Amino acid sequence: MLIGLCVLALSILIACYEIPRLLKQGCRKEVWIYCILMLLGNVLATLKGMAKQIPNPADWITFLMVPLTKILLQLGLIKL
Template sequence: MLAAAGILAFGAVIVWMEVPDLLKNKRKKDFWVFSVLLTLGLGLAIAKSMRAEVPNPLEWIAYLYKPLSDFIFGLLESSD
């Protein structure tokens, strides 16, 4: 729980440093992208600190490209 509090404190410092400039310069799109990415990053960091199972994006990529990989390897192996 202490780790989660530290992560939130770190996130608050980042917000304190970045958000005033974004709002002052009226960069609303940048502000929303920053907010979404920071929230996602903080959420994943807190989940990892609590030893939650966080999915690995590489597994999803491998799953998507597996049929293409099998097809290409099949072409290369049968050309003997």
């Protein structure tokens, strides 16, 4: 829990520096993207700090691509 709070505090300090600078430049979309990515990074860093198992992104890609590949093979759109 302490690790999560430390990560959150550090992220807030970084955001206090970055977000006003982006807003001053008129980059509103970039602020939203920054906040979303920062939130995702906070969640992953907190889970990693609490020694939780984080799934490998390659496993998710494989899970999605295997059925798609089978369908494309059956349709004859790709060949091995």
